[in-house]
């Protein structure tokens with residue numbers, strides 16, 4: 001059994017050994033209302049790992065981002081292939097005047113969900129092989145569902161959520177099971193209206209963040 005603190009230290013050491021800047025912010029969210037990132041641009045010689053540690057799921061975000069690092073480290077072909085189109089959706093969201101074909105948006109959405117789903121499978125494998133003290137797996141699974149499904153809504157609304165999507169008011173409405181097959185999450189027909197309605201709260205301007 002591993003403690004959260006020990007695992008955090010091990011992860012930071014490993015990232016530093018791989019020349020990452022490790023930015024553990026004492027905040028609830030980062031820019032663009034996200035909880036963290038693992039950003040690698042070897043052309044620019046930049047490797048950055050950031051987490052909003054004061055988020056109520058700060059440790060879980062750290063584990064998630066670490067598994068992106070593992071994707072990059074152990075499956076570079078997959079990592080590179082999905083990153084090619086990863087920005088298409090978010091550039092289109094950020095710039096209302098940008099014209100992007102539906103095919104390109106669909107490809108981007110598919111790539112994003114594929115890399116995120118693979119990342120979550122790594123998280124579940126890691127916590128199974130190396131259990132973490134006081135890790136709330138039920139909460140994590142609900143957050144994963146919120147996170148993966150939110151990409152469909154990002155595309156539908158051409159908008160990002162205003163808060164990290166796995167908020168305390170969203171989680172009780174999320175499924176507490178994870179589907180190992182990425183095709184399940186790629187099919188928008190599996191996004192129920194209950195899940196959708198719960199997630200939409202985090203896209204509304206007048207709502208108070210949690």
Ligand SMILES: [Zn+2]
Pocket residue numbers: 064068116119
């Ligand atoms: Zn991710």
